[in-house]
Amino acid sequence: MKVSTIEKFKDRLFDDLDKIDATEKEKKQILIYRYLLTQRLERPYVTNAQLAESLQIYFDITSIGQAYRYIGHVELLVGNIRSSEKAWIRYTVVETLKEAIQRAKASDDIKAMVAAADKLGKYTRLDKEDQEPLPWEEIKPQPVEFVTDPSVLGIEHVENPRALVEKVRKKYMDEIEVEYTEAKS
Numbered sequence: 001m002k003v004s005t006i007e008k009f010k011d012r013l014f015d016d017l018d019k020i021d022a023t024e025k026e027k028k029q030i031l032i033y034r035y036l037l038t039q040r041l042e043r044p045y046v047t048n049a050q051l052a053e054s055l056q057i058y059f060d061i062t063s064i065g066q067a068y069r070y071i072g073h074v075e076l077l078v079g080n081i082r083s084s085e086k087a088w089i090r091y092t093v094v095e096t097l098k099e100a101i102q103r104a105k106a107s108d109d110i111k112a113m114v115a116a117a118d119k120l121g122k123y124t125r126l127d128k129e130d131q132e133p134l135p136w137e138e139i140k141p142q143p144v145e146f147v148t149d150p151s152v153l154g155i156e157h158v159e160n161p162r163a164l165v166e167k168v169r170k171k172y173m174d175e176i177e178v179e180y181t182e183a184k185s
Contacts, residue, residue: 006073006076006077008022008026009026010077014034032061032070036070036071036074037074039051048068052068052071093123097119101113101117
């Protein structure tokens with residue numbers, strides 16, 4: 001099985017290219033992966049379409065599909081950066097509101113302190129009731145009863161199923177010319 005370039009070099013993507021034992025094609029791919037990783041980390045808001053377009057321009061990739069494959073490989077490596085960016089923004093907002101409360105308190109500005117505290121409470125959803133946790137211990141799986149009787153499914157019992165299959169086969173095989181082999185039971 002052929003190992004992809006990203007799998008082969010994922011632990012050494014930022015090593016010196018001259019010290020990596022790779023073909024020229026693999027070195028170009030490493031440069032593409034470096035570019036994509038850097039773009040994802042420095043500019044996570046850039047869309048995949050913009051990244052694919054820039055790959056086509058900077059690395060002379062003619063296939064848009066190949067550009068998206070490179071992007072997919074990098075996303076497997078770094079995960080969803082946009083969700084971590086969102087968590088960072090949440091943290092920044094909370095810290096900014098805390099700082100606003102401290103500054104308002106230091107300057108004895110009660111209105112500003114109350115406004116910042118109100119915003120912090122709403123942002124962290126402290127103004128809403130906590131949702132009741134699901135009673136997981138009360139949830140019981142449906143009992144499963146294994147049966148061999150087809151009538152449970154609404155299928156009538158057939159006395160000799162092989163004879164029925166042979167009868168249907170003879171009826172329709174004259175109309176259709178198909179080669180078949182008997183399955184071994």
